[in-house]
């Protein structure tokens with residue numbers, strides 16, 4: 001059976017404040033970040049009847065890529081219902097899409113093409129599943145062990161959300177230790193994120209900090225690219241380009257409010273997806 005070792009925690013300086021970074025991007029070369037945590041349950045349990053996984057979502061998603069790694073390791077077929085497949089990508093595969101194809105993913109476009117039978121494991125878009133709690137609890141335990149070993153006071157955990165599954169299950173576990181989780185929505189608005197929380201748990205939700213500006217998921221923004229570049233230059237750490245810029249914009253916007261807390265930022269991986277994002281950003285802002 002396959003086990004992760006603990007991911008390391010490093011410190012950085014950001015806007016004259018010291019922050020800790022939980023480096024879940026370093027968990028494993030092929031299977032890292034919060035998707036590795038969310039899928040850990042499936043990786044470490046036996047499913048004798050399962051021969052295939054079916055899921056759905058966008059064609060460059062980090063969840064899609066991580067599912068392809070899971071299926072390869074388990075010897076399962078992987079059918080992915082894509083929302084769309086742009087023709088430039090079909091003729092020039094790259095990024096998560098390319099890597100998932102290498103791992104044997106088969107792309108389809110409707111549920112009818114993937115009949116769900118007793119041998120099928122259906123996984124919700126973005127792995128928004130109760131089973132995600134299994135691996136996220138391990139992440140939370142690592143955080144508590146580190147906090148106690150280093151006698152860290154007034155700890156707050158910060159991370160950006162897609163489905164909100166990671167932030168939600170972190171908060172559920174860390175509530176016992178009076179640790180608050182702060183997050184900001186990257187997909188949809190605050191009410192959408194709270195709806196997503198409620199679909200899994202009705203209480204112990206993370207605290208949502210809204211950004212001043214409205215962003216559309218997957219679109220390119222100059223300030224997102226700029227903060228990503230600044231972090232890379234100042235800290236040497238590469239963050240994800242889709243979610244992390246919003247996480248850091250949140251920290252910047254709420255700096256005053258968060259200033260009395262010790263911040264632990266969760267690096268949720270997703271770096272494979274940067275290839276396609278970076279191509280688009282470099283084309284859009286060549287001089288930044």
Ligand SMILES: *Cc1c(COP(=O)(O)O)cnc(C)c1O
Nearest residue numbers: 062161162163164165166243270
């Ligand atoms: C998937 C992903 C997220 C969002 O995780 P949720 O559990 O859906 O909120 C955030 N950051 C990165 C890098 C991701 O790949």
